[in-house]
Amino acid sequence: MTELAYLADEPAGYTRQFSARVVALPPGGVVLDRTFFYPVGGGQPADHGSLALRNGVPYPVVDVTKSGTSAVHRVRRPTSAPFPWKAGDEVEGMIDWDRRYRHMRLHTGQHLLSALIFQRTGIRTQEATMSGAGGTIDLERPIPPGTRPEALASEANSILREGRRVSIHHVSREAWEKNPSPRSGLVSLPRQVDPVRIIEIAGLDACPCGGTHVRSTLEVGDLSLDPAVPIALGAVRMPFRLVDAMRPTRSG
Ligand SMILES: [Zn+2]
Numbered sequence: 250m251t252e253l254a255y256l257a258d259e260p261a262g263y264t265r266q267f268s269a270r271v272v273a274l275p276p277g278g279v280v281l282d283r284t285f286f287y288p289v290g291g292g293q294p295a296d297h298g299s300l301a302l303r304n305g306v307p308y309p310v311v312d313v314t315k316s317g318t319s320a321v322h323r324v325r326r327p328t329s330a331p332f333p334w335k336a337g338d339e340v341e342g343m344i345d346w347d348r349r350y351r352h353m354r355l356h357t358g359q360h361l362l363s364a365l366i367f368q369r370t371g372i373r374t375q376e377a378t379m380s381g382a383g384g385t386i387d388l389e390r391p392i393p394p395g396t397r398p399e400a401l402a403s404e405a406n407s408i409l410r411e412g413r414r415v416s417i418h419h420v421s422r423e424a425w426e427k428n429p430s431p432r433s434g435l436v437s438l439p440r441q442v443d444p445v446r447i448i449e450i451a452g453l454d455a456c457p458c459g460g461t462h463v464r465s466t467l468e469v470g471d472l473s474l475d476p477a478v479p480i481a482l483g484a485v486r487m488p489f490r491l492v493d494a495m496r497p498t499r500s501g
Contacts, residue, residue: 251281
């Protein structure tokens with residue numbers, strides 16, 4: 250079992266370097282007792298980075314996946330050298346922060362856009378993806394013709410620039426079921442999820458999510474939105490992008 254340590258609170262989401270113990274070494278992979286690497290899921294790509302024994306050679310982490318209750322870090326091993334690690338070893342993890350921070354900005358921006366679209370039109374988000382400098386939001390039905398993407402983006406950017414706090418709360422499943430967010434009813438939470446991890450954008454949105462997010466909407470920067478295109482069963486896909494994908498990252 251791997252403790253997914255990035256889930257705990259806001260500072261945990263900004264941890265780039267950590268130590269952990271090896272608990273298993275499946276072929277091509279490393280399972281740790283805890284990790285701050287995000288495993289692919291919920292539309293957010295896996296973190297990249299490296300793992301190394303103390304003062305040892307760093308091995309690139311090229312993918313992280315969940316397998317049952319474990320997170321498996323796929324490492325690129327040089328074929329010529331034997332892999333020297335064993336269960337019980339302490340390793341240092343280093344996360345590729347430029348990549349991860351872009352995902353945090355995109356994921357937070359996506360929550361805000363989904364919340365705004367719901368407030369203005371009553372249309373809910375089915376799912377979302379993010380990678381590189383942009384992402385997609387799948388909406389249950391088309392946005393009314395009078396609601397232009399540029400106007401939505403402009404409104405979203407005004408809110409982002411207010412620097413609203415983005416916080417994490419863990420509430421019991423029972424409490425969440427009694428008072429869920431209206432926009433989140435489209436995709437039911439897996440039965441085993443308890444407590445529920447809520448990402449809240451102050452004064453705007455509260456949504457269950459296991460992804461990583463920034464602490465202030467100011468860190469997202471401006472977003473642009475493209476017109477939605479039809480996908481399946483009446484749904485539409487709306488692409489969005491970070492206007493300045495390469496802005497400097499902030500320290501924890
Ligand atoms: Zn999220």
